[in-house]
Amino acid sequence: MSIKVDIISGFLGAGKTTLLSKLLKESLTGEKVVIIENEFGEIGIDGHVLREQKIEVLEINSGCICCSLVGDFIRGIDEIVTAYKPERIIIEPTGLARLTDVIKACQKAAGKNDLTLNALITVVDVVHHQAYIEDFGEFYHDQIAHAKTILLSKTQEVDDPVIDSVVASVSEINRYANLITADWAVLTGDEILAIAELSPELDGAVPKAFHDHSHCDDHEAAGQKIIDIWGAETERSFSAAEIKANLNVLPHNDIFGTILRGKGLIRAGQDGWLQFDYVRGFYRIKEAGTHQKSRLCFIGYNVNKKALNELFGTIC
């Protein structure tokens, strides 16, 4: 039987991993699923988080599966198919990948394996949509334009007129996609998946002619912003208060650069382990399972790695 391949796309911090966890918990419990996680920095965090749900996760980090790591991606698919014979493979590309390029990489992988491109979901963060349109036009536009389903995230954080303006903007870019605007809390994983597996007119989803793009410098040049990544693994423990204090200074101090996204799995001494997620000044800290080392990663432009290193007292 053909293996379903789903892609969950969306910009940095949009909510891809959150959606994936929801689908795994609420909808895919009876299926043999393997996840492919592609993070841009060397310090992978999402793979560790997803494994807490006892799911097979192949991590392909330090680059993009649609360009510099396309060979690793195709080999990874081959290995997954041979070793696990899954019913479904779900791919979470980096927030900086063009959806068209990920689709193209999947089509290459389908040459050897019986794969069917199934759900193509793009998560759109309503809080930061306008900023991403302005700062990362081409990449961001591609993720929206080629989705079969667009799922708005963080709708509970904004007023209705903001949602309306995001809906208008997204519909202008892609009028074919299923558009889910409801708060995720009121939708079940089954409902989301049922919509995502509907196939709207695919003109917008599968590009007729793929343009070539040579390597990840393209990502870096997106919207004339140079993207930097800093990550560290450390034996250090941090209290929740220390993490909060550090995250609080990031948006208010130019010395760190413009931090778009940060995440970490942190040893918190006697308090166990904490996970933080930071998206352009907004953050959440929650309890996490046990890991071996604290690991943290920040992405943004003009990232001052030395200053972050000093802030977190890490050595890398």
Ligand SMILES: Nc1nc2c(ncn2[C@@H]2O[C@H](COP(=O)(O)OP(=O)(O)OP(=O)(O)O)[C@@H](O)[C@H]2O)c(=O)[nH]1
């Ligand atoms: N309020 C709210 N927060 C959300 C929602 N979806 C995601 N988040 C939060 O946004 C942050 C980032 O979510 P992730 O799921 O890690 O985002 P991602 O797209 O996987 O991020 P990258 O790994 O950077 O690509 C986390 O703190 C989530 O809890 C939502 O619908 N509402």
